[in-house]
Amino acid sequence: MVSKAEPSIRKASQLWRARLYTLARVVHLYASMVSLLAVLFFAATGIILNHPEWTFGSAQTEHAYTGTLPPGWQRGGQVDWLKTAETLRTRYGLKGSVSDHRNDDQQASLSFRAPAYAADAFIRMQDGSYSLRVVQQGLVAVLGDLHRGRDAGAAWSWVIDLSGGFLLLLALTGFILSLLLRKTRRAALITALGGAGVVLWLMRSAG
Known part of the structure; x- marks a missing residue:
């Protein structure tokens, strides 16, 4: 049923x-x-x-620069990271975002990163002189x-x-x-x- x-x-x-x-x-x-x-x-x-x-589109270019930061890149003995980053970005057309920054009594370092792109700056704390290395990889990277x-x-x-x-x-x-x-x-x-x-x-x- x-x-x-x-x-x-x-x-x-x-x-x-x-x-x-x-x-x-x-x-x-x-x-x-x-x-x-x-x-x-x-x-x-x-x-x-x-x-x-x-290997297509895998060309890599490298550039090295040197210079001196303008006055005001330090405040009270501390690195003004924003001003320093923007100075370098404006001077050399750097891409990407700041991925790392650090300093000690002798040297400060600052890194920019983007896909297949790296820019690393090393700055003397004493006088603001720096060396900058920029590496750009190709399309594949x-x-x-x-x-x-x-x-x-x-x-x-x-x-x-x-x-x-x-x-x-x-x-x-x-x-x-x-x-x-x-x-x-x-x-x-x-x-x-x-x-x-x-x-x-x-x-x-x-x-």
């Missing part, structure tokens, strides 16, 4: 599945649109990182550092986090869509389990 509650339960279940399917499809669609450029960029730069022997998020700043860090979030949404909603469709459910589960097994085996082999 069929319970009167069973049709309503079945109907509610079908309605829930239909709503979940619609939501997953919409999220999957827009996540894929937003993630397209991120997928292209991180896929291409990942391949580049995996082949360090590739820039792309590699952007892929890793190295010395790219807070804004690029947000780009990486958001890209990862959208890719996660893309993968989860795609998996949900596959599970909700009866024709693809079995294949989706077999593929997911098989892929997870292969990845775990490769991770174990690499370790």
